[in-house]
């Protein structure tokens with residue numbers, strides 16, 4: 001690795017084999033200088049991480065525990081930890097186990113856009129998670145299949161039933177089923193949590209955008225889209241390099257705290273990435289019926305529309321220069337196509353003309369700002385309360401059941417959700433270009449109440 005090289009293709013090297021491993025920066029290479037985190041960013045993260053340091057490997061050693069006690073964080077270590085953490089959204093909701101709240105979070109919680117319209121059934125909508133092809137760890141409880149169904153009544157969704165399969169046995173539960181119903185909802189929320197983290201958060205935002213950032217950094221230096229995209233990629237390569245060991249590596253948070261092992265986590269991640277192309281818009285997943293509290297669709301469509309306006313204006317102004325340096329876009333296109341792992345039938349990442357490039361820019365901006373902010377910043381709302389949702393469930397009757405380890409996993413979950421959801425580095429309404437700020441402000445009534453405007457960040461940096 002040659003850090004002193006000025007050739008971006010030597011500095012930004014891909015991991016693994018093109019077309020086989022999903023396209024991303026080689027985490028074993030040093031971080032290129034131009035994408036190193038700023039001191040201000042480090043300070044933002046430090047503010048959130050410091051109190052919980054004694055819980056993070058490799059800081060969870062005796063020395064750090066002693067240090068934490070000495071500086072006054074005695075109560076932040078050990079089993080009292082979760083009680084001492086600030087309340088998350090569900091802890092502030094006395095109705096957190098109600099069916100109404102269950103529906104509300106499927107529409108507007110940390111894993112939005114998953115409802116599918118269903119025909120010829122007693123229910124009209126369903127969310128479905130299929131974990132069957134992945135192996136649950138010994139002692140882990142993760143239904144092979146989990147589906148929540150909803151009926152539509154007067155612009156309002158109501159939960160109809162939940163069906164799940166565990167070790168080949170299918171259970172269908174209804175709201176009148178007492179404890180079985182409450183259990184079914186908890187299992188569903190746990191399955192949703194695993195998929196929220198791997199598919200929506202890591203695959204769709206962090207890793208999906210990594211492939212675009214790589215093609216961008218390696219090829220674009222004079223083309224005006226450098227100015228358009230640069231600040232929206234800030235921090236991405238750096239946090240993905242950290243996350244490769246902290247979140248998805250062999251001892252990372254998801255394989256440690258969930259019932260999936262590292263290989264399965266990577267499997268879910270790669271499978272999702274294989275379906276993602278920039279030839280997409282949120283209109284694809286928009287619910288066909290008007291639903292009063294569907295704030296996600298309203299916000300996502302508004303965000304897409306304002307980004308289309310913003311990018312179109314930019315392209316009109318910079319048309320000539322974009323053409324002059326089109327050869328850089330050809331390089332970017334080639335990198336994208338060569339390194340993508342798309343399923344057959346998914347539209348290629350090739351950039352054929354300015355129309356494609358414009359679409360690609362809107363797609364990148366949408367994911368780096370709005371969509372990542374939604375799935376990242378709402379993590380503590382749903383995942384900060386073990387009673388409400390645990391990323392891993394454990395079978396008490398299994399010989400592998402280890403209560404101490406489970407408590408540690410729960411602590412790790414709440415701590416990580418708190419840290420990840422509270423680093424508000426570069427809100428777009430403060431740091432975006434003037435025209436983008438203007439549009440965000442104009443559209444604020446449609447973006448809120450789905451997500452507070454100030455929660456939309458410039459880039460994926462945590």
Ligand SMILES: [Fe+2]
Nearest residue numbers: 201376460462
């Ligand atoms: Fe994130």
